[in-house]
Amino acid sequence: MRKYINYIVLLLICSAFTTASYYPIDGYLHTGIKRLKYLELVKSGELKSTTVIPPGAQKSYMDIELNLLSKKEDSVGAFLKVDEQFQKEINSLFRGLDKSYSIAVLDISDIDSVRFAKRNETAGYQPGSVGKLAVIVALFNQLEKLYPDSFEKRLELLRSKSVKSGVWGLTDEHTVPIFNLETNKLLKRQVIASDVFTLFEWADHMLSVSNNGAASIVWREALLMAAFGDSYPTLTQEQADTYFTTTPKKELTDLANDVVNLPLRELGITTDEWRLGSFFTSGPNRYVGDKGGSIGSPVGLLKFLIQLEQGKVVDEASSLEMKRLMYMTDRRIRYAQSPALKPAAVYFKSGSLYKCDRSKGEACGKYMGNVTNFMNSVAIIEHPDNCKYMVVLMTNVLRKNSATDHMTLASSVDKIIKR
Numbered sequence: 001m002r003k004y005i006n007y008i009v010l011l012l013i014c015s016a017f018t019t020a021s022y023y024p025i026d027g028y029l030h031t032g033i034k035r036l037k038y039l040e041l042v043k044s045g046e047l048k049s050t051t052v053i054p055p056g057a058q059k060s061y062m063d064i065e066l067n068l069l070s071k072k073e074d075s076v077g078a079f080l081k082v083d084e085q086f087q088k089e090i091n092s093l094f095r096g097l098d099k100s101y102s103i104a105v106l107d108i109s110d111i112d113s114v115r116f117a118k119r120n121e122t123a124g125y126q127p128g129s130v131g132k133l134a135v136i137v138a139l140f141n142q143l144e145k146l147y148p149d150s151f152e153k154r155l156e157l158l159r160s161k162s163v164k165s166g167v168w169g170l171t172d173e174h175t176v177p178i179f180n181l182e183t184n185k186l187l188k189r190q191v192i193a194s195d196v197f198t199l200f201e202w203a204d205h206m207l208s209v210s211n212n213g214a215a216s217i218v219w220r221e222a223l224l225m226a227a228f229g230d231s232y233p234t235l236t237q238e239q240a241d242t243y244f245t246t247t248p249k250k251e252l253t254d255l256a257n258d259v260v261n262l263p264l265r266e267l268g269i270t271t272d273e274w275r276l277g278s279f280f281t282s283g284p285n286r287y288v289g290d291k292g293g294s295i296g297s298p299v300g301l302l303k304f305l306i307q308l309e310q311g312k313v314v315d316e317a318s319s320l321e322m323k324r325l326m327y328m329t330d331r332r333i334r335y336a337q338s339p340a341l342k343p344a345a346v347y348f349k350s351g352s353l354y355k356c357d358r359s360k361g362e363a364c365g366k367y368m369g370n371v372t373n374f375m376n377s378v379a380i381i382e383h384p385d386n387c388k389y390m391v392v393l394m395t396n397v398l399r400k401n402s403a404t405d406h407m408t409l410a411s412s413v414d415k416i417i418k419r
Contacts, residue, residue, distance in 0.1 A: 027061045027324065031200045032159040035208070036328075038179040038186050047184060054332065056344040056382075064324050064345075066316070067108055067380075067388055068309035076268060076303050079106055083115040089416045090117035093409060099123070100396040103409075104298035106306065107389040107417050118298070124272060125394040127296030128351030129210045130376045131276050133304065134260045135219045136203060136325060140318040141263040142225035146232060151317040157233055158200040164237055165195040167283035168220050169213030176205045176214065177330070207349065208330040212280035219279060223256050223288075244287045253289040261292075263314070264300075267307050273300025298392040301378050305390045309380070323347055326380070334403045335377035335393060338410035344387075347380040350406075367401040375402040381414070389417050 028036040042049040068074075086107065094101055102120035140154075147153040169191040178187045191213040197205065199221060205214035224240055225232045244252065260276045274297065278290040304313065311319045326347040336348045354369030364370045376394045381387075391413060395402050 027328070030061060030155075031204070032198055033201050033204045034179040034181060035177045035201075035204060037181065038177070038184075041184065054342045056342060056346060057327075057332075059327070059345050061324070064320065064327060066309050066311050066320055066323065067382075068111060068306065069311050069316070071111055072310045072312065074310070076306050079114055079306050080116055080299070080302075082117060086115040086416075087117040089419075090119065090413070093412050093416075094119055100398075102298050102394045103392065104302040105389060105391045105413060105417075106302060108309070109387050109389065109417070121299040121302075122273070122297055123394070124295040124297050125376060125396060126353045126372065126374045127274070127276075127294055127301075128353040128374055128376060129212070129215075129280075130296055130301065130349050130351035130378050131294055132206050132210065132215045132280070132351075133301075133326075133349055133378065134264060134274065134276050135215050135222070136207065136322055137263050137304075137313060138222040138260045139199070139203065139218055140314045140322060142222045142259065144314050144318060146225060146230065151315075154318075155321075158203070159198060161199050161233065162196050163199065163202070163217065163221060165191050165193055165213060165217060166241075167193060167286070168216045168279075168281060169193070169195065169211075170283050171281055172212035174209055174211045174213075176209060176211050203325060204328060207325050208328045210350070213283075215280040216284050219256065219260060220284065222259050223252070226255060226259050247287075249287065249289055252287055253291050256288045257291045264304070267303060267313065269300045269303050273297045273303070296376065296394065298394055301392040302390065305378070305380060305392070309390070323380070334375065335379055335391075335406040335410045337403075338407045338414065340411040340414040341381060343384055344414075345382040347382075349378045351376045363399055367403065368399055370399050372396060373398050373400070373402070375406060377406050377410075379410075383418075387418055389413075 028040055038047065039051065041047040042051055090103065090105060099120050102123045103118065104121045105117045107115040143154040143157065170193060172191065175188040175190055178189065191211065202214045202217050205211040206218050224235060227243065228235055264274055272295065275292060275295055277292040277294045279288060307313050308319050308323060313319045313322060326349060327345065332346060334350045336346045352367055352375045354367055354373045355371040356364035356369050357371050358364055360370060362370045367373070367375065374396050378392050380390045393406060393409060395405065397405065
C-alpha cells in the first residue's frame with residue numbers, strides 16, 4: 001500500500017509540474033510502459049542510442065488534446081459535407097490512377113468551417129493492422145464497463161494487471177522492445193509464450209510496433225473482461241485457461257466478435273464500413289473461430305477519427321488516452337514518413353496485407369503482392385501553426401510496394417491543406 005501511495009504522489013507531482021520533455025517519454029509514470037523509461041534515459045544522456053525523435057514527436061504528455069470537443073453535439077454527418085474547391089484539389093492528386101486508391105480527408109484547422117473531400121470512400125479493403133484500432137476501442141469499452149465511475153481505476157488496472165502471452169502471441173515477425181529497469185538493457189525480439197507484460201504494455205506493443213501477437217492478447221483480455229465482469233481484475237492465468245478450454249468454440253467466437261464490433265456499431269459505423277472477423281495470430285484459432293471477415297473503408301475509419309476527436313469513443317477520457325497511444329508510434333513509416341510531416345504531431349496507424357501467386361511468373365514479394373496488396377494509413381496531423389486534419393488512405397496496388405506512394409501523397413495532401 002505504501003508503495004502504491006508513493007507512486008500516486010509522484011504521479012500527481014509530475015502532472016502538476018510538467019517540464020518541457022519528449023512525449024511519449026514523459027508518459028512513463030502515467031502508463032508504467034518500460035519502453036518509455038528507456039527513452040527518458042536516452043534523452044537525459046544516461047543511455048546512448050541512435051534513436052532520433054522528429055520535432056513533431058516531442059509533444060508533452062499533457063499537451064495531447066482532443067480537437068473537436070466544442071463540436072461534441074454535432075453529428076458525424078455534419079462533418080462529411082464535401083467542400084467543392086477542396087474536392088477539386090484532392091481529385092487532382094489522383095489523375096491517371098485507378099480506383100485502387102481511396103481516400104477521405106477532413107481539414108479541421110478551422111472547426112467552424114471544416115473541409116471534407118473523398119475518393120471511393122466507401123470501398124472496402126482488408127484493413128490489416130489498422131484493425132488494431134478496433135481492438136483498442138474494445139479494451140477501453142470493457143474497462144468502462146468494469147469501472148464506469150472511475151477512469152483512474154481503469155488506468156490502474158492497465159498499469160498493474162500483468163498477463164502472459166501463451167500461444168496467443170506467437171508467430172509474428174514484428175519484434176517488441178523489452179527494457180530491463182535493473183540493468184538498463186534494451187532487447188528487441190519476437191514475443192515468446194512465456195512473456196508477461198502489463199495490459200498497458202501489450203497495448204503499446206500492439207500500436208507502437210504493430211505487433212500482431214500483442215493485438216491478439218489485448219483482444220483476448222477484452223473478451224475475458226466481457227466474460228468475467230467484476231471478477232476480471234483478480235482473474236488468474238489458470239482460470240482464464242480453464243475458461244478457454246471448457247467454453248464451446250461457437251460461444252467464444254460470438255463473444256469475441258461482439259467485443260470488437262459492437263462498439264463500432266454504437267458509433268454509427270456500419271458492418272460494411274469497418275469490422276473485424278479474425279484474430280491477428282493463428283494461436284487463438286484453437287479456441288476462437290473466424291466470423292464475418294474483416295473489412296475497412298476510408299469513410300468508416302474517418303467516422304472513428306471524428307468521434308475520437310469529439311471525445312465520443314467510449315467517453316472523453318478514453319478517447320484522449322487512445323489518441324495518446326496512437327501518438328506513441330515507435331517510428332514513422334509509410335504515410336507518416338513524409339518529410340512534410342516532421343514538424344507535425346502525427347497520431348497514426350498503418351496496416352498492410354499482401355498475397356502472392358508465384359505460378360504467374362510475375363515479380364512478387366513482401367508488400368508487393370500480385371493477388372492482393374493492401375496498404376492502409378490512418379492519421380491525425382497537427383502542425384504547430386494550427387493546421388490540423390485527419391486522413392484515411394487505402395490502396396490495393398498490385399506488384400508494387402505502395403509505401404512511397406503513401407509518403408508522396410501525404411506530402412501532396414499536406415501542401416494542399418496548408419495552401
